[in-house]
Amino acid sequence: MKKIGDKMKNIGLILIFNLSFIFCFQAKAIVDKNNIALDEVISFKIELENAASFGDVNTSGLRKNFDIISGPNQQTSMQWINGRMTNSRIMSWTITPKRAGRLIIPALSISIAGKKTVTNKIIIEVGEPRKRKKDLDVFISAELNKDEVYLGEQITLTYKIYRKVECSIEPFEIPKFAGFWAEEIFRPSQIKFKNISLSGVSYQVGTLYKVALFPISGNENILQPLSVKVKQQTNKKRKNRDPFFNPFFDSFFTETETKILRTQSHKIAIKKYPSSRPNGFTGGVGSFKIFTETDVDSTSVNEAITFKITIDGTGNMGLFTLPKFKFSDGIDQFPPAERFEKNVFRDELSGKMTWEYILIPRLPGKLTIPPIALTYFNPKIEEWQRLTSISQSVIVKELNESYLANNGLTKRDIEVIGRDIKYIHMDHSQLNQINSRAIPYAFYIYLLSSFILILPLLARYVIGYNLGSLPGKIKNNALKKAIKSIEKSNNDGFLDNSKIIYIFLKERFQLPNANLDARSISDLLKNFMPKSLLTDLIEVVKICDRMSYGLSSDDDKKLVNQKILNILKKIDGICI
Amino acid sequence: MYIIRNFIILTIMSISFAGKETDTFKAANAYYNDGNYGKSIERYEKIISDGLHSGELYYNLGNAYYRQGLLGQSIWAYNKAILFSPRLGDAKYNLEIAMASMKDRILLPSDILPVRIYASIKSEYTFKEWLVFGSLLMFVTVCFFVASKVFILSNETFRKTISMLAFLIVAFHLVLIDLFFDQNEQQSGIIISNAVDAYSGPFKGENTMLFTVNEGTRAEIYQRQGDWVEIAIIDGDKAWIPLNTIRQL
Numbered sequence: 001m002k003k004i005g006d007k008m009k010n011i012g013l014i015l016i017f018n019l020s021f022i023f024c025f026q027a028k029a030i031v032d033k034n035n036i037a038l039d040e041v042i043s044f045k046i047e048l049e050n051a052a053s054f055g056d057v058n059t060s061g062l063r064k065n066f067d068i069i070s071g072p073n074q075q076t077s078m079q080w081i082n083g084r085m086t087n088s089r090i091m092s093w094t095i096t097p098k099r100a101g102r103l104i105i106p107a108l109s110i111s112i113a114g115k116k117t118v119t120n121k122i123i124i125e126v127g128e129p130r131k132r133k134k135d136l137d138v139f140i141s142a143e144l145n146k147d148e149v150y151l152g153e154q155i156t157l158t159y160k161i162y163r164k165v166e167c168s169i170e171p172f173e174i175p176k177f178a179g180f181w182a183e184e185i186f187r188p189s190q191i192k193f194k195n196i197s198l199s200g201v202s203y204q205v206g207t208l209y210k211v212a213l214f215p216i217s218g219n220e221n222i223l224q225p226l227s228v229k230v231k232q233q234t235n236k237k238r239k240n241r242d243p244f245f246n247p248f249f250d251s252f253f254t255e256t257e258t259k260i261l262r263t264q265s266h267k268i269a270i271k272k273y274p275s276s277r278p279n280g281f282t283g284g285v286g287s288f289k290i291f292t293e294t295d296v297d298s299t300s301v302n303e304a305i306t307f308k309i310t311i312d313g314t315g316n317m318g319l320f321t322l323p324k325f326k327f328s329d330g331i332d333q334f335p336p337a338e339r340f341e342k343n344v345f346r347d348e349l350s351g352k353m354t355w356e357y358i359l360i361p362r363l364p365g366k367l368t369i370p371p372i373a374l375t376y377f378n379p380k381i382e383e384w385q386r387l388t389s390i391s392q393s394v395i396v397k398e399l400n401e402s403y404l405a406n407n408g409l410t411k412r413d414i415e416v417i418g419r420d421i422k423y424i425h426m427d428h429s430q431l432n433q434i435n436s437r438a439i440p441y442a443f444y445i446y447l448l449s450s451f452i453l454i455l456p457l458l459a460r461y462v463i464g465y466n467l468g469s470l471p472g473k474i475k476n477n478a479l480k481k482a483i484k485s486i487e488k489s490n491n492d493g494f495l496d497n498s499k500i501i502y503i504f505l506k507e508r509f510q511l512p513n514a515n516l517d518a519r520s521i522s523d524l525l526k527n528f529m530p531k532s533l534l535t536d537l538i539e540v541v542k543i544c545d546r547m548s549y550g551l552s553s554d555d556d557k558k559l560v561n562q563k564i565l566n567i568l569k570k571i572d573g574i575c576i
Numbered sequence: 577m578y579i580i581r582n583f584i585i586l587t588i589m590s591i592s593f594a595g596k597e598t599d600t601f602k603a604a605n606a607y608y609n610d611g612n613y614g615k616s617i618e619r620y621e622k623i624i625s626d627g628l629h630s631g632e633l634y635y636n637l638g639n640a641y642y643r644q645g646l647l648g649q650s651i652w653a654y655n656k657a658i659l660f661s662p663r664l665g666d667a668k669y670n671l672e673i674a675m676a677s678m679k680d681r682i683l684l685p686s687d688i689l690p691v692r693i694y695a696s697i698k699s700e701y702t703f704k705e706w707l708v709f710g711s712l713l714m715f716v717t718v719c720f721f722v723a724s725k726v727f728i729l730s731n732e733t734f735r736k737t738i739s740m741l742a743f744l745i746v747a748f749h750l751v752l753i754d755l756f757f758d759q760n761e762q763q764s765g766i767i768i769s770n771a772v773d774a775y776s777g778p779f780k781g782e783n784t785m786l787f788t789v790n791e792g793t794r795a796e797i798y799q800r801q802g803d804w805v806e807i808a809i810i811d812g813d814k815a816w817i818p819l820n821t822i823r824q825l
Contacts, residue, residue: 334679335771421670424636426605431597431628440704445711449718456725473725 025051027110029119039129039260041069041096044105046119048089048112055112057091065103066095067227069260096227096260097126138163140208140228142263145347150271151215152285152316153379155180156347159208159226159263161191162198167259169208170229177213179221181319185344186210212349214285214316215270223266232257273377278384280323284376286315290387292372298395301364305394307357309372314350317342322355325372330363361396368393478507479572486561497564498544501537504568518542529571537567597623601633608636613644631661638667642674648768648791650674652823655766655794659825662700678792679770680809703755710748717741763797765807765822774815778804786815797824 071093191206482504604619638653654671795807
């Protein structure tokens, strides 16, 4: 038991010890140097004491003043001193400053297993590059064709690299041109170098990237610098090797040095237009021509035609729209298909913008498409210019009847095209609640109907009043009952048919006397039916009386029964 | 007592609501007359969002949308007006004019004459109206039937009348069932945006664009997923479009 207790205690201690790593870690930020030049790099490390893992580091604060060239690299070490284990984890980055001055690496937050801590902040003094440009072995530049332009006017920006020694260029990211619309002109798949002399020094120069920029807003826009990482072969000088730069390719006499090259930022001044913007100006700046055309000269009603507008020229193509224009009534138009064919000629963005409208004339006659006017600013002559296309006409023939069947339009559609809608109703109607849960009136009517339907049953079972025994009911059922009795007589043998007749007459006319005979019938019914019918009835009653006392064939009996049936039906139909 | 009390409360509530909304309706009409169709639409839509509606309201809203150039919305409003008041001739006329300007046209072969007659009769009255007709017919028939059982009204003509009424009850209620399924089985809507791209799935991503529909087209709504709905247009093509491009009827 004691052994088990000891084991449990040890396990508990180990668990507490491990948990202490999670809850009690410390973070410390360190750099290899605090005073550097703008083109130099720093090794930045975060050392974690007693941390269970590396965790997540929020480096957004670091990126404000520094570019991260590589990292984070991770390293773990454990030490046992006096039986106590210490755990150390190091994360390291290679960073380079974005500008000269007093820069701060802010306190970075680190989160491990839901717990957070922050590092200390570090101040870095960044001086200007120590070497003058002509002393540099390799540098990059951002070259602009102009630094003062009108809104929408093209600026050509070219990034170039100059080198005296062999170097390799790492993939780089083009800065975001805030305030500009950028159209790429040239991006080499492999940089081609040519020899030039710069202030008497021989260099090889290559183009990294060329872009056409069109300012779209503001009075002054700033072009952010481009950073490029290069690896340069230098003569071996020192023995100790920096572990953050790969020595793998180093030869015996040379070593690879990583450098961060950066262009300067440029200010672009935006000039105001010489006079106020004219009506119809939609943002076009450059030099343009406008053409319009239709694919046919004549068509039929409801047959589509294509109307094409082309703007050809040099300038901020793709950055402006067509001025508003309206097709005549009686034409259905579909949204245009837009196309831009780019063409770079002597570093100037030129090309062709086209808009293709599908138009469907709905009415016959001469369809005239008005001229399209384009107002634009020409920065070369610093003037507003206006272009107008020629108007286009298409003859629209009457509707082809055979075409109608295959077209979406019905005859009724054709009739109503061009008509106007009817006016609104001013009288406010009864507004009803949407999704009203009110019980419809119909429900109450159904309820009432159901109640009426079961009323006879209720009367019979609740108050014991049998509606079937009512005199009216008996009178109505008299014929039905008589027919049934006669059918039974036919099947079962000849019964007392005179009795059937008497019962019918008693029920049908509600006669008081039960002992009826031919004479009494004649007296009682003389006012209820025509005389001929009464005579026929008396005759049939007499035959039945005779037959009930004598013998007769089955055929005779059936004949008499049929006669009885006819007379009774006649009486039931005629008499009230 | 309970039913009567509820009926009175509902009536009072409806009257007080309608009083306030009538002013909004009049204001919307005034904006329409001034040519301020945007404001007019706002007011009409406000009444709908407040939970009230009528055939005239949808009709006027349709006109305002039409004047504003919103063809799909106007077709939706005219359809609503006709659903609410099937005999509103002006709404039918204006709908024809609006639909003549539609870009998408799908013509189906017309139905045979009896089907057309049946559809025309069926669409002439609302579900509630058919229900009232059916219930009244039921009431009359029951009265006749009970009278035939109780009283002396049992001659042949009377019996034939009852049979005819019974046949009519069955016919009316079959129409009612048909209308009920029409209303509840499938939801439909009107496309309110132009050139809506319809995709094979409920997001653009790698889904294929199947076809494009334009405003005013009627579509059956099958299911909704997030901000997308699956629709089928009248020729049977099914696809997904953004929810905000269709307005449910």
